[in-house]
Amino acid sequence: RAYLISGVASALLSAAFVYDIFWVFISPLIFHESVMIAVASGDSSGEAIPMLLRIPRFFDPWGGYDMIGFGDIIFPGLLVAFSYRFDRAGKKGILNGYFLWLTVGYAVGLFLTYLALFLMDGHGQPALLYLVPCTLGVIVVLGWIRGELPHLWNYGRRPENSVGEV
Template structure:
């Protein structure tokens, strides 16, 4: 895999998540102050139209709701953090990391935790819309960066975009051509 591929996914994914984090907060909370209602929630619910809303979201039925209500989550809240999770899996594979010593498992746990906190906040706010990336991004990106820093691999993850080199030789290569012939024969 080209080194630039990992570099682009890691850095662009991080910038994309950060920008989406701010975008989500703006259109859910700040747009309410400017337009007297949350633009993102109105568009997602399909208010003032005869349609069911934007087809880029999932409707999840609320448990124990006698009125049959549902919560909604946009595909961006699934796909954008998915870039980071996919990067973690690819990095783990390239660095030959196990499931527990890698980043993929922890990224998945962080994403699930962020999603769980999103639904807890949604229920605590009595069903008022919440920007899911407000909770998901700090969990996923924060976990990823914290683990990288703790393991001393943050530079490999974000600056170089490549896993540390893994030595595949048990002994150093020979220095001159006479030794190289003997090395090939003995190998």
């Protein structure tokens, strides 16, 4: 069901947002190293988890790479896919819909992630810290401005039967 996607995508993005921030920034205070970065990079064993993409760094004489987890692609992708379905069902144009703006928001979020990575001298960044405000934030703000936020949240939901109705 379509309404499940909006609620599930919002809940997953919100939970993953907190999860990402905790394991990258707060776990070093508890475990003396960032657990997320250690697991993703394979630490000293050299074995990395298969749930990430390695993106080569351009102009890096040592041939290094940056990593992005599949969750950083899949969770915001659910919301972007929902926005496409919502636009199609409402026969919205490219500019007055949500899909284009969420796609642009995702691209801006990725740019901000890599900018932060560069500015923090390569220290791992939780991508969802930048992607969630640029996707979930965009759809919530646009929906609120357009007066469509309740319709976005309840999209595809059937009205409940009143007591005594069949």
